[in-house]
Amino acid sequence: MIDWTPSAIAIQLGPIPVYWYGVAYATGLAAGYLLMVRQARLFGQDANLIGNGLIVVAVAALIGGRLYHVIDQWHLYAGDPIKIFLPPYTGLGVFGGFITGTVAFLLLARRHRISIWIWGDIVTPALFVFQAVARWGNFFNQELYGRPTDLPWGLAIDCAHRVLEYPCDAFPVATTHFHPLFLYESASATIGLIVVLWLSRNPPGWLRAGMFFPIALIWMGAVRFLTEFLRLDSIVWRLGGVPTAQLFGLAFVVVGLALLWYLRRTSQPMTIVEPVEDDDDEDWWADDDEGQVASAAVDDPEPDVGTEPDAESGADLEPDADIEPDAEVEPEPEART
16 A cells, blocks of 8 residues: 655745646656657657747646646635646646647647658657656645555545545545556556557558557547546536546547548558668768768768879879870880990
8 A cells, every 4th residue: 555645845945845746747748858859860850849849839738738627626726716827736637738739739730841640650659758757746746546445556645635525534544545546547658658669669560650649549548538437426527427537538539540540541651760780880870960860881981092192102193184084105215325
């Protein structure tokens, strides 16, 4: 059992607290950025586009995720709506962030005139790594937990973060543990990351350009649909009696399957920039600033033998420009004595 109930504050810088949730969010973004740079080079794309684009997409995802969370957990803000805008932030909704982040990505792709399918393959592993890392912010905020459980990985929640239906008086902290839904989502995202990284380096014949993004839609939608069965009923946002997260999860799965079918019929097989090793040259490749593969043998060719200087006289062996290359030179007559 996980009996430790952590503090939401990582460090205190004078009057300014630094929250673990923000640390997890920033760490996930940094890990995603580094991974996208590697993926861009692997797919032969300009990695310089990532820096500013990541900021725009991250801000859009933050707004959408916050909006979804506030609607989902409105009971936390109904009495004091100002908490929506003030720290400490207590969560983000993955579906809201996914939707607004995707819209921002499509607008950026249109502006830079880049392929949304190729760049979808580049961005998708970063989505998984961000989800895997950032979800640990929920652990420090003691949120995104489910029903009570006796499983070995059950999570203790202190009294200040309990929902009304499980007060500490009736369900003591020492003996009551809950499903760590954040951990389930983090672990599933880690598995998804491993799968798409392996596929990007070992693309099978059926894999088409652009398929990673719909795979992510299906993966995350299915995981959230299943984990929603473990959520506490009192805090679930519902539409027509059905948890909204499950509706979004099903929608993501359907859209992902439709995109896979479309790409299977219209897209080209996935290709990557993969250097081929030359046994005769140890320095057989190098990455330039644009992430393209350049051959060292081409960049630095061997000098032409015909232009080497004469070892004894130092004279250049190149033919004189005034002499016709094919003209015969008459030998001088021998001197008579």
